Amino acid sequence: MKAITANRLTDGRVIYRTVEGQWSTDLAEAERLDSEEADARLAEAEGEFGVAVGPYLIEVEDDRPGGQKWRRETIRLTGPTTGSTHRAA
Amino acid sequence: MYKYDTYDHSLVRERIDEFRDQVERRLDGRLTEDQFKPLRLMNGVYLQLHAYMLRVAIPYGTLNGPQVRTLGHIARTYDKGYGHFTTRTNIQYNWPKLVDIPDILEDLAKVEMHAIQTSGNCIRNVTADPFAGAAADEIEDGRPWAEIIRQWSTFHPEFTFLPRKFKIAVNGAGEDRAGIRVHDIGLQIVRNAAGETGFEVWVGGGQGRTPRLGRKIRDFLAPEDLLSYLTAILRVYNQHGRRDNLYKARIKILVEALGAGEFGRQTEEEWAHIREGELKLPAAEIARIRAFFDAPPIAEATAIPATGRADFAQWLRRNRRDHKVAGLSSVVISLKPVGGAPGDITADQLDAVAGIAERYGFDEVRATPDQNLVLPHVRNADLEAVFDALAAAGLATANAGLATDIVACPGLDYCSLANARSIPIAQAISSLIEAEGLAGDVGDVTIKIDGCINACGHHHVAHIGVLGVDKRGEEFYQITLGGAFGTDAAIGNIVGKGLAGDDVPAAIVRLLRTYLEIRDENERFIDTLRRVGDEAFKESIYVAA
Numbered sequence: 239m240k241a242i243t244a245n246r247l248t249d250g251r252v253i254y255r256t257v258e259g260q261w262s263t264d265l266a267e268a269e270r271l272d273s274e275e276a277d278a279r280l281a282e283a284e285g286e287f288g289v290a291v292g293p294y295l296i297e298v299e300d301d302r303p304g305g306q307k308w309r310r311e312t313i314r315l316t317g318p319t320t321g322s323t324h325r326a327a
Numbered sequence: 328m329y330k331y332d333t334y335d336h337s338l339v340r341e342r343i344d345e346f347r348d349q350v351e352r353r354l355d356g357r358l359t360e361d362q363f364k365p366l367r368l369m370n371g372v373y374l375q376l377h378a379y380m381l382r383v384a385i386p387y388g389t390l391n392g393p394q395v396r397t398l399g400h401i402a403r404t405y406d407k408g409y410g411h412f413t414t415r416t417n418i419q420y421n422w423p424k425l426v427d428i429p430d431i432l433e434d435l436a437k438v439e440m441h442a443i444q445t446s447g448n449c450i451r452n453v454t455a456d457p458f459a460g461a462a463a464d465e466i467e468d469g470r471p472w473a474e475i476i477r478q479w480s481t482f483h484p485e486f487t488f489l490p491r492k493f494k495i496a497v498n499g500a501g502e503d504r505a506g507i508r509v510h511d512i513g514l515q516i517v518r519n520a521a522g523e524t525g526f527e528v529w530v531g532g533g534q535g536r537t538p539r540l541g542r543k544i545r546d547f548l549a550p551e552d553l554l555s556y557l558t559a560i561l562r563v564y565n566q567h568g569r570r571d572n573l574y575k576a577r578i579k580i581l582v583e584a585l586g587a588g589e590f591g592r593q594t595e596e597e598w599a600h601i602r603e604g605e606l607k608l609p610a611a612e613i614a615r616i617r618a619f620f621d622a623p624p625i626a627e628a629t630a631i632p633a634t635g636r637a638d639f640a641q642w643l644r645r646n647r648r649d650h651k652v653a654g655l656s657s658v659v660i661s662l663k664p665v666g667g668a669p670g671d672i673t674a675d676q677l678d679a680v681a682g683i684a685e686r687y688g689f690d691e692v693r694a695t696p697d698q699n700l701v702l703p704h705v706r707n708a709d710l711e712a713v714f715d716a717l718a719a720a721g722l723a724t725a726n727a728g729l730a731t732d733i734v735a736c737p738g739l740d741y742c743s744l745a746n747a748r749s750i751p752i753a754q755a756i757s758s759l760i761e762a763e764g765l766a767g768d769v770g771d772v773t774i775k776i777d778g779c780i781n782a783c784g785h786h787h788v789a790h791i792g793v794l795g796v797d798k799r800g801e802e803f804y805q806i807t808l809g810g811a812f813g814t815d816a817a818i819g820n821i822v823g824k825g826l827a828g829d830d831v832p833a834a835i836v837r838l839l840r841t842y843l844e845i846r847d848e849n850e851r852f853i854d855t856l857r858r859v860g861d862e863a864f865k866e867s868i869y870v871a872a
Contacts, residue, residue, distance in 0.1 A: 247354065249424035250378035287356050291374060306800040310739060313748075314376050318740035320668050320750045 240276040241268035241298045242283050243314070244290035252314045253290060255279070261289050265315055266301060328389050328691065329474050329619040331439045338482070339441050346370045347429035354426065371442030372428055375743050381420045381428060382445040383435060387455035387473035387497070388416035388694040392685035394438045395692055399677030405431050410677070412662060412670040414734060414785050415494075416694040417445060417452060421741055443481065448489045450480035450561075454496040456504040457693040461623055461657045461703035463649035467516045467524045469499035471617045472553065475608065479554050486561050490568035491576040493561070494533075501814075506696060508532045508541040508816035509788055511578045512560060517547065525549050530560060530590060531582030534782035538818045539579040544591030550613065552598075555606040559598035563590065624689055626654035629707040639714050642725040647710065656707055659727040660700040660717060665761040668750045669735045670698030679720035687713050696785070696812070698734055699727065729766040730774055730839060731757040734785055738778030738795065739802075745778035747795025747802040752776055752831055756793075759832040760839070769839050772852040773812065788812040790853045791838065792819045793831060802828050806838075806868055808861050811853060822865045834868045841867040 242255040253261040254268035259282070262268065271279055276295050283293040297305030303312045313319060331339075346366070353363040367373075371382040383398070390398075398418055402410045405427045406420045413419055423431060435441055444451055453473040460468040476495055480486065486493070498505040499516040507513025513529035526548040532541030548556050560578075567585070569575045582590045631647070634640050648657040660680065662670050672680075680700060684692045687709040688702040695701055705713055717723040726732045733756060736742065738749030753776050760766050775789035786792030792807035803825030810819030826834055839852070841864055846855045856864065 245374055245378075248426050250374055252377055291360050306797075308800055309802065310376070313739060317377065318750075319748060320740050321666070321754060 239270040239272065239298050240295045241265065241270060242276075242280055242293050243268075243296050243311070244283070244293040247289060247291050250291075255283055255290070255293065259286075265298070265303070268298070270298060271295075328391060328470075329386075329616070335439070336436075339436050339439075339443070342370070342441065342443060343429060343432045343436060346432065350425060350429055365447070367425075368446040369443070370428075370432070371445035372425070373446065373743075375421070375737075375741050376739075377741070378422045379425050379428070380741070381423045381431060381442060382413075383418050383420070383440060383442050384445050384452050385417050385440075385694050386477050387453050387459075387470055388457050389455075389470065390692040390694065391438075391690045392681040392692070394440055395677050395684065396681040397434055397438045397440070399674040399681065401431055401434060402677060403674035409671050409673045411668075411737065412672065412694050412698050412700070414696050414698060414736075414783060415452060416454060416457070416696060418694070419737075421737075446492075447487075448491050448493075449487050450476075450483065450489075450493045450495065452494075453477055454494065454505045454510065454696065456498050456500050457695040457701045458504060458648060458657050458703060459499055459693075460620055461648075461650050461652075461655070462500045462502075462504075463651045464501040465499055465651055466501065466518055467499045468617075468620055469497035469505070469514075469516060470620050471613070472499075472514065472516075472526075472550070473497045474616055474619070475553065475613070476557070479557075485558075486565065489561070489565055490570045491573070491578075493564075493578070495557070503813040503816070504696075506788070506812050506816070509534055509538075509785075509812070510541065512557065513541050514553075519547050523549075526553065528556065528560075530594075531579040531587065532816075533577050533579045534785060534787045535577070536574060536780040536782075537577075537579065538782070538787040539583060540816050540818065541579075542582060542587035542590075544587055544594060551608045551610070552602055554608060555602045555604065556594070556598055558601060558606060559594045562597050563593045623650065623652040623655055623704050626652060626706050627708075628653040631656065631707050632711055634711065638718070638723075638725070639711060642714050642723055643710065645725045645729060646727045650704065652704075654707055656705050656710060657701055657703045658705055658710070658713060659695070660702065660722050661724040661727050661732060662699050662722075663726060663732045663757065664721065664724050665726075665731055666754050666758045669733055669753050672700075676720050676722055679716065679722065683713060683716045683720075687716075697732065699732070726766060728771050728773075730760050730769050730772050730835075731766050732773075733757055734773070734775040734789070736777050736779075736782075736784035738776075738784075742778060744781055745795070746797035747778045747804065748828070749776045749778040749784055749793075749795060752793060752795070752804065752828055755828075755832045756835050759836055763836055765836065765839055765843075768843055769852060772839070772842075773810075774835065775810075785812065786810070787818050788816060789819060790856065791835060793835075794821075795828075796825055798825070804828060804831050806831075806834065808864060809853070809856055815853075820861060822861050823869060826868075837867040837870065838864050
């Protein structure tokens with residue numbers, strides 16, 4: 239399955255598009271899309287103004303980022319993996 | 328250091344007002360992202376994986392105490408309590424909100440700082456020797472020239488939309504600590520037979536996906552001709568540099584295509600038209616700028632203190648540098664605690680550095696291309712107090728130039744361009760080297776790590792380089808050997824197939840153990856590598872992989 243992600247305009251934080259067309263920081267709330275509807279939903283997101291910057295599709299497997307970009311998207315979801323030196327708040 | 332005049336203040340002030348308006352128009356929808364992106368980039372604002380990133384310019388790496396304290400204030404107030412010093416001697420904040428950035432720029436302006444020309448295809452921040460004005464091997468302080476270049480290049484209308492970004496380095500010492508051969512233009516201050524100082528001019532160096540060492544196109548350029556000659560180089564590049572292919576747009580590609588001889592000939596031809604014009608630097612103006620860069624203060628010639636303290640003695644051995652004034656030393660503040668993120672510094676640590684610089688360091692701090700800081704002028708009599716104050720702030724790691732003093736780009740933990748992580752690899756390597764007790768025995772060696780081929784972490788010019796690549800969703804790391812950053816600049820060779828990230832630290836440790844086994848007496852790692860070649864080391868990298 240796929241989901242739509244972007245960065246939030248005001249602060250750049252990672253967000254996901256929900257079934258209602260809203261945006262959430264929680265991947266679990268993201269709308270799951272099959273291949274046929276994904277492009278149309280993405281086009282809708284791209285046409286919207288105000289909340290999201292640069293929406294794009296990601297693979298989701300078992301409620302986690304999947305596909306070849308799984309690591310990048312996991313880091314986007316959960317934060318840097320650089321340990322305890324400067325943990326993200 | 329240089330102090331803003333009315334023109335500098337108004338220029339920065341106007342830019343903040345302009346950017347505040349642009350942010351407001353972006354937020355209320357009058358600007359689209361496509362329209363806004365080039366505007367925010369001109370103000371150092373990137374959009375990375377998790378958040379916006381603000382890159383703040385530190386002109387030729389020079390800071391004073393109030394500036395460092397302001398950097399701490401920004402980290403604490405608008406970010407997550409830390410900042411990240413880069414190999415370009417700038418500082419980056421990884422978590423600012425777009426809505427806060429105009430206020431951050433206001434705070435920076437109060438201490439004569441900004442984020443202008445930290446992105447885009449313009450002339451970027453000039454790199455200088457972090458020990459400029461202090462180094463015992465200095466021919467002449469390069470900072471006045473870096474400042475003259477800064478003033479000339481800031482918002483230069485002819486060079487605002489070059490084919491690609493453009494980086495200039497100025498080095499005034501015998502040892503190249505600015506990396507002149509890996510910059511688009513490298514300026515080495517030299518003395519001619521008559522005893523006059525001027526510049527050797529190198530062009531076409533750079534790292535990234537096509538690493539090249541710069542080529543010398545002029546043996547001696549008189550100082551008053553600096554800006555006209557730079558203009559001539561940039562005009563040749565602006566005219567002929569490729570704009571059709573992002574990957575072939577840097578000046579290094581043009582210099583290679585034309586040949587350094589032909590590039591130099593065209594530069595001289597253009598220069599002949601402009602050298603006697605308005606760009607000739609008046610002696611009075613050179614003297615005015617030089618006056619901002621005070622000579623090191625005269626000190627009583629106190630000796631380096633003898634000590635029975637092992638920790639202080641080790642710090643002196645690794646982090647102290649000779650100064651050109653008797654009684655003074657320079658010291659490196661390592662931002663490489665074992666297991667830490669290279670270049671990261673907390674808000675409290677920034678406050679501590681500011682206080683130490685003001686109390687003991689004649690109010691000067693430098694950022695280095697190795698992602699460390701330097702106090703260029705410290706009285707020998709104050710060295711122990713500086714060490715104790717740094718230790719109290721967690722900044723007294725005695726590893727400058729050792730294998731744990733690792734350079735790393737932000738990598739996939741932050742950067743939207745990266746393919747693989749860098750910082751965790753650096754952390755794992757330094758932790759394993761420390762656990763094995765190897766750093767002291769190995770001595771001087773450079774290890775630099777990149778998460779993509781853009782090479783912000785300078786892996787090409789490391790004795791041991793590590794380049795992260797992505798293969799179908801998995802991280803692998805190529806090892807390069809034999810690169811060097813300074814006077815003996817060299818591009819490292821890839822030694823073989825990539826390793827899994829978990830295998831890299833042990834491979835590096837085996838490599839270092841091989842060096843210890845085969846080195847001749849007093850031979851540094853790079854000397855042994857150059858003597859025996861890659862093969863002996865290659866076996867140690869792959870033996871158990």
